[in-house]
Amino acid sequence: MAIHFISDLHLADDTPELNRLFLDTLQAWQGRIDALYILGDLFEYWVGDDDDSPFLEAPLAAMRAFAAATPLYVMHGNRDFLLGEGFCLRSGARLLDDPTLIEAHGRRCLLSHGDALCTDDAAYQQFRAVSRNPQWQQAMLARPLAERHAIARQARQQSEMAKQQNGLTAISDVTAPAVEALLAEHGWPTLIHGHTHRPAMHRHRKSERWVIQDWHGDRGGYLRLDAAGIASLPLSAAN
Helix, strand or coil, rough: CCEEEEEEEEEEECCCHHHHHHHHHHHHCCCCCCEEEEECCCECCCCCCCCCHHHHHHHHHHHHHHCCCCCEECCCCCCCCCCHHHHHHHHCEEEECCEEEEEECEEEEEEECHHHHHCCCCHHHHHHHHHCCHHHHHHHHHHHHHHHHHHHHHHHHHHHHHHHHCCCHHHCCCCCHHHHHHHHHCCEEEEECCCCCCCCCECCCCEEEEEEECCCCCEEEEEEECCCEEEEEEECCCC
């Protein structure tokens, strides 16, 4: 069989087509692949494992059913970095460190969300360092749920405004020095990541770097790893 990798779904209460595509995809793959890795930003935002938003019921139930038949792994992204053990209990998924090195089908693969590699974006890297601090996270999770939702909605609005004004900027992409330092540290495996919304395959000296297709509207994409190698494939509601 094969291993599948997806990233940057950004599921939310106002993305019904994406939510349906995720449910249909899990159903189609359940028991038919070796494992599924979700490499960050499964949700547009995650305000804590106590979130009782009604739209979460369906994807979490689908993930539990999927995980009962097929190994399911999830990595934190820059939008859902507060995923914790409560999420694992609700979804059946296992959380991964970023980065994580795996070996399958004769290939060593280093998995990452990718945001830590965007080192030209100094402001974001500063926020990333703060938001991954356990004390900062404890303070955030101690706030009332409604307040956390308000903070997340405001951050989402600011992000969307910046995208509309600036589009994909150079500083929102990974940098070659950061990528090659990470690859060298781990012995030059194949790097697989998301985050940048720039799906492609790149070569870095001894290695390949595959960027996963992000999801939007009713379409997305995934990487398939099997004995034949890695392939980038589309997903849509019509599939």
